[in-house]
Amino acid sequence: MTKKLEKTQPPNRTAAEIMDAIGIDPLAEMERLANGEMPCGICGGAGKTRYQKPVKGRPKERMCENCQGSGKETVSPALRDEMRAELKKYGLNV
Numbered sequence: 464m465t466k467k468l469e470k471t472q473p474p475n476r477t478a479a480e481i482m483d484a485i486g487i488d489p490l491a492e493m494e495r496l497a498n499g500e501m502p503c504g505i506c507g508g509a510g511k512t513r514y515q516k517p518v519k520g521r522p523k524e525r526m527c528e529n530c531q532g533s534g535k536e537t538v539s540p541a542l543r544d545e546m547r548a549e550l551k552k553y554g555l556n557v
């Protein structure tokens with residue numbers, strides 16, 4: 464006798480509920496972008512990355528090329544303005 468598998472459907476959730484469940488606050492993220500405070504996606508805010516020399520040796524660190532050592536993601540002025548305009552719709556001035 465084979466066991467019949469029950470088909471289950473994922474719960475019907477809104478995008479806001481999903482973001483809340485995984486701990487993402489979209490307005491806070493937009494504010495960080497608008498203020499240029501988004502941590503660098505490559506070095507995680509350290510400003511340095513490790514690299515391995517082609518020969519034996521311990522990994523060395525060098526300045527992160529993505530953020531130029533600032534530890535912040537490079538955000539264009541156009542994107543900052545766009546984020547400020549979006550936040551203004553929610554009554555938030557940054």
Ligand SMILES: [Zn+2]
Nearest residue numbers: 503506527530
């Ligand atoms: Zn970086």
